Amino acid sequence: MKLNNLEYLEYQGVNVMLAHDFYPEGHQGGVGIIQNGMRVATNGDIRLEPTPGQWQPIPKVGKRMVNRQKQQISVHMLYPDSSINRKGFNPIIYPDLKFAYTTRVEPAGKGFRIIVDLDAPLPDSWIGKVGFNMELYPGILFGKSYYADNQFGIFPQQPNEQMYADEDGELQVTPMASGKKLTVAPESESQRMLIENEGPGKLQLLDGRGKHNNGWFVVRSLIAKGATKNAIVWLVTPHAIEGWRAQPAVQVSQIGYHPNQSKIAVIELDKNDHRKLQPELLRIAENGGLIPVLKAGAEVWGNFLRYHYLRFDFSEIKTPGMYKVRYGDVETNPFQISSTVYSHNVWQPTLEYFLPVQMCHMRVNDKYRVWHGLCHMDDARMAPIDSNHFDGYIQGHSTLNKYQPGETVPFLNRGGWHDAGDFDLRVESQAETVLGLTLAYELFDVKDDNTAVDQQNHMVEIHQPDGKPDILQQVEHGLLSITGGFQSMNRFYRGIIEPTKRQYTTLGDPANITDNKFYKAPADGSPIPAVGQPGAPDDRWVFTEANPGRELEVAAALAAAARVMKGFNDTLSTQCLTIAKEVWNRNEKAAPLQKLNLAVELLQTTKEKQYAYFLTGHAQEIAANMGWTGWLAARSVKLVNDAQYTATITAAAAKLFEQVKADGTKTPYGVPYKPNIWGAGWDIQNFGYKQYFLHEAFPNIFPKDYMLSAINFILGCHPGSNTSSFVSGVGAESMIPGYGFNRADWSYIPGGISSGTALIRPDFPELLKWPYLWQQGEYVLGGGTSDYLFLILAADHILKTEK
16 A cells, blocks of 8 residues: 555555545545445544534544655644534534544555554543544445454444443443454455554444434544553555456436437546447337447547546437447446437426425325425524524524514414425525526426415325416415515524424424424413423524625515516515515615626516616626626626627626636536535536526527536536436436435435535545435535526427527
């Protein structure tokens, strides 16, 4: 094992990283191991709990140091990290525990050593509580065996170990086994790994799922009393298959292609795979078998991340039918070439399943299935002032409205969609969804009706038409939440969320989170019931903020929705426009670019010249920021209808295209893509969404190719061996399971769009089939939903209308 030029240890198909990532709550960080193409271990670090969860204290990460002469990587760490400020965390300070240490990894033959040196011995009160943990990915271990000295067993599908209370009264998990040497999956050539504790004490094998549903298996050893240098010494030997190479991954859209679009399969190869094979397009015959259609040399694109890439262009094939691409022994899933490829079963699951299932304040039925019961009808109590919620919402020194902390704010127990894999209502997510659905309805005349929505009785029936366009019913549902809050508080809410972690972490039916009854304090002064008991203060909190930028963005969605609600719900249409104008007027001094979106929507809705004058008056500023304003500027050109404004924006659009074109050449996928610790799927579909407006306004500058490449990326043509569509239930292979509220069932919600392939730094793209990794598999509302639906409809529209 040797240190490579990317600053990680490498031997055959085994890689060892240290602190390239630091995202322990997302199972990325510390010492991590990639073995024969699979990330098998992570979060090798000092922790204060045997099986830590999302809100446990973590260390502050110092600078990574690389000693090439000794082939060592090290990092200095400090407990506790009191500067944490990201989603899911509040600062956690343990004033009686402050210690620092250095973790290093170094080669040891075909394996490596993990060595931890403490700056000073631990306080006696923390002996037996502080240890070194490493987490093993469960998804590939179920049913595999292990040995720990003379103990042995299999890794179970579900946690089975006995729970017990430690000396602090905290529930802990009884170890599955313990010993000086642990052998993981000894029967598996690709997964076998030996871990030996060369320091004092034994290794423990623990099942972290016993305490946290999203836990992994944990290997742990404790730090001994008085230990400093070599406080932890592990010898780890992951079995490396000699000559191992990643299998080629042939990446195509999992649904297929329109005859008139570019069709390029991206072939991802191991960096050591120097074979020169010819890819082949095969047509699936109606009576069975595969018919060769095209065999040609692939274009060598070059290197990206850790792989070498080829591109196989089969755009010339336009004959309708089902196809596969073959490269060597690898064949893709079947996909179609058809003029109706984007017309059926692509955007519909998002409108007909995902959005109805996410509807709050409703019971959602699907024939014999109940997706969830009537929920959150006790929304919402005003949040306490000077409070910092554990999910990031902050209430300042005032409630900013007439309601006092703890008072029930009316009109919030209607409308809205649960956001992502949890159940809060973020106002920007509600507004983004409303806007995207509104524009889709306007531009593409989406009249589909396959869902019954009964607002009076709070009932939804999937696969039951009711004579009303589903998309308008969804827009209405989002508006009821946004306008309800404004009616009560004369401002938009920031968010509505559960007050306790126990409620927030609920998996399954949200009807179980609250009692659906408005909280009233006991009049006789009797004790307040605990959450979960009748009469408890379990109602969600509503947070407010003073944020002109967000307020203007939400108002823009209302200004747009006023157009499509006219004739469908005239009262709501009038309310939306009234609120949008009020927000415009009271944000007179806001930054011009913050007002851009609302100006465009008010101009289109009202045709009033004041909004056109605003746009022309800020033309230079808009043109100078086209990376952000471009899609809005494109929409505004025809509305403003001013020659000088058009010329200014058109010139700026040409410059923007040069940047888009340059960014698109940096990866083999034809879209600007910067891999990150979170999957980039939502960003790329948002890019495609905006490309539609640029193409429509400036067809001679922006081709449709970038928009279509974004679709291909989302639907399977993306980095990594897992070529699933990011959209659950769409395409031959898709994200199943997904990180939705039913993730504990290893299930999925059709039409939910996940974040997709994430980057394990510095160079490993990963998309695991595991329901508990939010940075890869989480569904989100907002742009994650409406951008996708809009993008597919836009592609269908353009390819059917353009020659």
